[in-house]
């Protein structure tokens with residue numbers, strides 16, 4: 476066991492590994508603010524250096540548990556193995572930027588077992604929760620966390636309860652539940668309910684369920700979720716030949732993934748596995764961009780937005796992101812960019828139609844964010860051409876297809892003859908290849 480403590484990145488307080496919830500000195504219960512997310516897992520670096528080297532890691536099978544010394548689960552029998560991780564890092568070749576000479580790379584997280592990157596953080600957090608004695612697993616989610624948790628609970632043979640909200644971090648604003656995710660979570664066998672009430676109320680409800688029924692709410696083991704996210708950074712470094720990229724663009728809601736990635740790069744550098752660190756950029760939808768507002772106004776701690784404007788990326792629409800992500804952005808010399816619905820839609824279409832990668836709109840925000848950074852001159856021409864700009868495509872497009880039915884009209888029916896097809900294509904000015 477190499478994990479030692481949980482440490483608050485804001486005030487530096489250490490907590491035992493069994494601590495639940497946020498830093499008790501920084502976060503007030505029931506109040507929404509950036510300091511609810513500040514804890515990260517610390518490791519015994521000296522022991523890890525003696526135990527682990529790049530050659531040893533390179534010999535192991537791909538996936539989350541390849542990095543087990545760098546994860547907090549002690550007893551291997553508690554590692555739930557769904558085959559998460561080991562996703563492709565794809566170089567884009569056909570989008571206009573690629574044709575013009577930019578070398579952009581995408582980490583395709585939608586190919587994880589439940590269709591999103593959440594299989595990494597939830598795989599680790601669920602394993603820790605069960606190792607610490609949880610009787611069942613529970614979460615508050617707009618979908619992807621719920622899908623991942625229900626899948627891991629199924630594999631582990633434990634019950635799961637999903638409190639499904641319309642949009643991540645929103646309980647009291649009107650937003651409909653994502654149907655595809657509801658069906659997916661239900662298929663895994665989880666109990667799914669949509670509770671009424673504001674977030675403060677729901678967190679209080681979660682605490683009571685946890686205390687009285689012994690079920691573990693995964694937001695109370697947040698630090699272990701970010702630990703699972705580290706593995707994305709580890710894989711990127713290995714896939715780049717033991718090098719860190721120059722910049723990483725992360726679609727950002729709570730900020731857990733961005734902070735986890737940053738922790739992963741830092742840990743690999745501390746272990747001597749890579750020489751440099753990347754700049755971390757948060758990408759957020761316009762109208763739900765607390766980190767962008769905080770960065771531009773040089774806030775010490777990101778403020779909570781009054782309300783969130785409806786947009787095409789509910790999974791990353793939060794009133795406020797975690798301070799841990801804000802700190803990672805700043806420490807790394809990165810930043811934050813906001814993207815419009817039209818930018819995310821164009822990025823989603825381009826990834827699918829040029830590159831054959833169908834990503835959820837909130838994921839395509841990564842490419843939209845890179846484009847925005849290019850337009851704002853945040854990236855150096857040299858690093859763009861060297862191919863070390865990485866976007867994290869967090870989830871699969873099938874997660875949110877129904878929401879796009881208003882954008883893509885219903886399919887046309889034509890007579891099943893070549894003549895009829897020709898006239899239809901003529902009408903659409905599409906040439907049939909001979």
Ligand SMILES: [Zn+2]
Nearest residue numbers: 483486498501
């Ligand atoms: Zn603290």
